[in-house]
Amino acid sequence: MTRVRVDLNVSLDGFMTTTDQTPESPFGEDWGRLTADYVATRTFRERVLHDSSGEGTTGVDDAYAARYFENLGAEIMGAGMFGLHEHGEDPDWRGWWGDEPPFRVPVYVLTHSPRPTIEFANGTVFQFLGASPAEALESARAAAGGADVRVGGGARTVREFLTAGLVDDLHVAVVPILLGRGENLWSGLRGLEDGYTVTTEAAESGVVHVSFRR
Amino acid sequence: MTRVRVDLNVSLDGFMTTTDQTPESPFGEDWGRLTADYVATRTFRERVLHDSSGEGTTGVDDAYAARYFENLGAEIMGAGMFGLHEHGEDPDWRGWWGDEPPFRVPVYVLTHSPRPTIEFANGTVFQFLGASPAEALESARAAAGGADVRVGGGARTVREFLTAGLVDDLHVAVVPILLGRGENLWSGLRGLEDGYTVTTEAAESGVVHVSFRR
Numbered sequence: 001m002t003r004v005r006v007d008l009n010v011s012l013d014g015f016m017t018t019t020d021q022t023p024e025s026p027f028g029e030d031w032g033r034l035t036a037d038y039v040a041t042r043t044f045r046e047r048v049l050h051d052s053s054g055e056g057t058t059g060v061d062d063a064y065a066a067r068y069f070e071n072l073g074a075e076i077m078g079a080g081m082f083g084l085h086e087h088g089e090d091p092d093w094r095g096w097w098g099d100e101p102p103f104r105v106p107v108y109v110l111t112h113s114p115r116p117t118i119e120f121a122n123g124t125v126f127q128f129l130g131a132s133p134a135e136a137l138e139s140a141r142a143a144a145g146g147a148d149v150r151v152g153g154g155a156r157t158v159r160e161f162l163t164a165g166l167v168d169d170l171h172v173a174v175v176p177i178l179l180g181r182g183e184n185l186w187s188g189l190r191g192l193e194d195g196y197t198v199t200t201e202a203a204e205s206g207v208v209h210v211s212f213r214r
Numbered sequence: 215m216t217r218v219r220v221d222l223n224v225s226l227d228g229f230m231t232t233t234d235q236t237p238e239s240p241f242g243e244d245w246g247r248l249t250a251d252y253v254a255t256r257t258f259r260e261r262v263l264h265d266s267s268g269e270g271t272t273g274v275d276d277a278y279a280a281r282y283f284e285n286l287g288a289e290i291m292g293a294g295m296f297g298l299h300e301h302g303e304d305p306d307w308r309g310w311w312g313d314e315p316p317f318r319v320p321v322y323v324l325t326h327s328p329r330p331t332i333e334f335a336n337g338t339v340f341q342f343l344g345a346s347p348a349e350a351l352e353s354a355r356a357a358a359g360g361a362d363v364r365v366g367g368g369a370r371t372v373r374e375f376l377t378a379g380l381v382d383d384l385h386v387a388v389v390p391i392l393l394g395r396g397e398n399l400w401s402g403l404r405g406l407e408d409g410y411t412v413t414t415e416a417a418e419s420g421v422v423h424v425s426f427r428r
Binding site for chain 2: 013174178191208
């Protein structure tokens with residue numbers, strides 16, 4: 001039975017985008033702090049950095065990181081996450097992830113300017129759709145063959161799926177820092193917990209994992 | 215060595231005041247949900263409800279509730295928390311707590327309309343001050359005799375002490391519900407974590423206890 005999943009990192013005050021990017025620091029220091037404990041996990045090192053040294057943390061954060069990659073059949077992302085806002089003019093742009101994107105499944109990129117499908121040897125296939133969240137989900141669900149569909153990001157895309165009530169499992173890693181600005185995950189989601197079972201778990205790192213499951 | 219302490223309940227989206235009060239439900243249902251796990255503790259039942267039956271939860275939430283009452287030498291609160299916004303016209307108003315207010319120490323109430331000191335047999339003494347946060351803290355510190363001073367509330371008073379950098383220990387019980395509106399604890403506190411050690415602990419109830427300690 002396919003479940004629609006979302007995984008996010010947010011600050012204690014709910015911000016999931018950061019605002020301190022500069023030409024010298026294109027991601028910004030806040031983004032580094034928001035993702036540090038996830039990036040430090042063994043799973044992230046293996047799956048995203050292709051580091052098979054066995055290094056990385058193996059505690060609660062890593063358990064959630066491992067679940068992130070389990071039983072996924074398809075992914076949906078916004079145009080910005082694929083890089084089309086910066087690189088949409090480049091017909092050869094293949095995403096940020098080099099020759100081994102960490103998805104290994106069909107990925108549906110929502111864009112008003114569709115482009116040809118891109119296939120990678122590791123199973124990652126980017127397809128570009130001008131579609132509503134519900135329509136994109138139908139395609140992804142068909143492609144997933146019973147496995148789960150993840151809505152990967154960015155912030156606006158995730159919020160569209162949440163407000164449309166399309167998400168079955170929302171996992172939020174709350175990092176105990178206060179960013180004070182950016183796009184707030186929780187904005188306009190009063191009562192989201194209705195219809196979900198909500199659980200919380202604190203990791204050794206101090207990150208709090210909040211899970212909404214229906 | 216006196217420490218200045220704050221304890222709060224907030225929703226997952228940071229709201230510490232609620233907005234659904236009606237004449238029939240003067241606290242509102244949201245307030246009940248925000249405080250339910252605290253009110254359910256054995257410590258709250260004993261200390262605030264004077265219930266010595268031994269009932270109430272005894273897990274992580276109760277451990278924090280017990281700490282709430284430990285080593286306190288004085289308390290500071292805003293006029294609203296004492297009830298002066300509703301009852302300031304009544305010269306006989308003695309607060310919301312009946313004959314046994316749960317403080318048992320000197321309590322400094324910040325108000326622009328000072329009134330005579332009120333003493334209770336259990337050690338609670340309400341004194342009314344037209345003073346800045348720093349000035350009130352000086353009085354409370356002197357009265358505390360080396361024990362801690364708590365800034366009890368309400369929302370605006372707590373935020374004044376936080377933004378003035380006067381708080382040594384901030385304990386926030388984050389309740390996994392989304393209120394979507396009210397006064398947000400975190401607003402304007404970007405970087406509050408600097409200078410604090412921040413720890414997190416999830417209770418059996420799902421409440422997450424976040425502690426800022428310097």
